[in-house]
Amino acid sequence: MDDVINRVRSVTARILRVDEHRIEMGTRFKADLGADSINLVEIAMALESEFDVTLDDDEVGSIVAVEDAVRYIQKHK
Numbered sequence: 001m002d003d004v005i006n007r008v009r010s011v012t013a014r015i016l017r018v019d020e021h022r023i024e025m026g027t028r029f030k031a032d033l034g035a036d037s038i039n040l041v042e043i044a045m046a047l048e049s050e051f052d053v054t055l056d057d058d059e060v061g062s063i064v065a066v067e068d069a070v071r072y073i074q075k076h077k
Helices: 002-016 037-051 066-076
Strands: none
Touching (some): 002 066, 037 066
């Protein structure tokens, strides 16, 4: 699980240009990191590529925080 968390943190930090140390499991993409809708699409696409998964359009809206992304990836990997 730590590997998934670290990779999600890395992808998120790279796209949002924030320090990885600001990103924890409970960190919310919009509220805490200031991501906008375009950033969220970029993060989703990068996570799909990084983990070789497809984020379902119906479920992607429920991915609000890092922990949501990690759980989704673990469930669909």
